[in-house]
Amino acid sequence: MQANEQRRPLAVLAGLSALVLLSAAPQATALASTTSAARLENTAWVVERLGERPPVGSTSLTLRFENGRVAGSDGCNRYGAPVTVRGTTLQVSPRGMSTKMACAPAVMQQAESFQSALRNSRGFRLDGGRLRLLAADGRPLLVLVPQAQQLVGSSWRVAGFNNGRQALVSPILGTSLSVRVLKGGQLAGSAGCNSFTAPARLEGTRLRIGTPVATRRRCPGAGVMEQERQFLAALPTAVSLRLEGDALELRRADGAIALSLRRVPAP
Template sequence: MAPVSVFAAEPQLICFGNEPSWGLQFSEQGRARLLLPEQKPLDYRGRETRLDFLKERAWRGKPASGKGGEVVAFLRESACSDGMSNTTHPVTVRVSLPDSRLLAGCCRIPVSSNATSAPVPIAFEGPTWQLAAPGAQSAGVDASEKRSVTALFEGGRVSGFSGCNRFMGSYTLDRDSVLIGPLAGTMMACPEPQMAIEKAFLGALTGTLRHAISGDRLTLTPATGAPLVFQVEPAPMLQGVNWSVTGFNNGRQAVVGPLLGTTLTLTFDQGQVYGSSGCNTYRAAYTSEGNRLAIGPVASTRKACSAEGVMQQEREFLAAIESVKVWTISGGMLDIHRADGERVLNAIKAAR
């Protein structure tokens, strides 16, 4: 007779990761199944300990067979990107294996799970919150300049885009309240109404505010004045977007804007990146895994442009994009860096 698996119940939470590909499936009654490459599934029995005020829990289990060491899973209710899709999952996980390996990944709630199971709420910390107020995308802002006002709360630091500039500061959580300290930011000047939006937003995002989350929406309510309403920012998409470069690394440790009258662009599409380098058009292969990115070698047309500095800009820009290693998108802005952390370029969605 074939052995009966102790993992008979439907999974209530499925955790997984890459490099290597692995899985840890939790069922009811303190049971879990560990899936590792080129190994038979291993069943565990265990229990969890919760720290509700931190939205964290630890699950510790021993092999159902009675042989082998423990598996410990540390789960935190925070937005998690699996690095392979545009899906944001509700739980971040770290798994300690008996052989001392440490795995990192995300967890999802299966669609087929028991409908009576309570959904895992979105955490205050972790997601990038996008201001839902209409003024942040006001008519009167040129389409190429529209960016969402955002805020990211993580580890006692808040940062984001306030309408014209990047901002950052500190915060302290106290149950359903958050105390936001003085905010600092970049000092770029923008046309109206962006400056008015920024002033109003930063003025409201200060002091003690009550926070409440309903679904994918966050409301911050000050003692006086209108509340700030946010929603979780959509998962970033690198591919299929026409990006207009606002600044690039000129190879002399400076990020500079494109010369007047020139346009630098990137479009990522099915393993190819192409666009305008200011005078010529270019094309290159690219690979992307998670937030890692590699481009090159770059090939371009051979037109010569006589305007001052245009050909030098083109050489510097093409050299810059061949050095990329890491990308992020926040508030609608693409931010690409080298392996040493130095910025390669910034870009926004191009006007259609």
């Protein structure tokens, strides 16, 4: 009798332990999923290999995780789609959106392959500083490296600027507009005719640019001086930035693009 009474508490204790383990399992699974998703949230990547191949020419394919969505550039168009991340599983929704710009045939084919790789991804692995998106059989579909976020010391060519009339326009043929990010919170560059400098403050993706100061040379050519005025006026309207591969967008408070820039490779 005493032996049975001594065994009963052990049996009860074993039952309680099993109950605790069973109740903790869903919490551990949820925690693992949350932790895994958090590792990707607000990260930005650039494709190193699409299947077994590097990107075509100078194209840049990018992937950003933000607020339960993926977004970026497929080398031709910008895209965005919801994404679900649980544990090491990952699935991009086929109900995404994309711009519809036409590009060279090889670039368009690459963009289609990239979008197909995203849609067919069923898992991911982080190792060696790289992100690998995996097919259902574990085969790597995309290999990506972290997007470099360092701007100090970088140089950019202006591809488009807001002309102040709600339009993003390209520089006049034969003119070159540029921006360099200097140490000490300064921008410098060419406004197409004159050189300029401007104070700048960057906090994460938030940006504040002061009034530019430019040299006062007058240059010939139809519209060159008006272009310079519009470009220098657009600079201080930028309040945020988005870096995607070799493309940099400076945006105004209303979300409109103030400046669109392309990175100039280091010599």
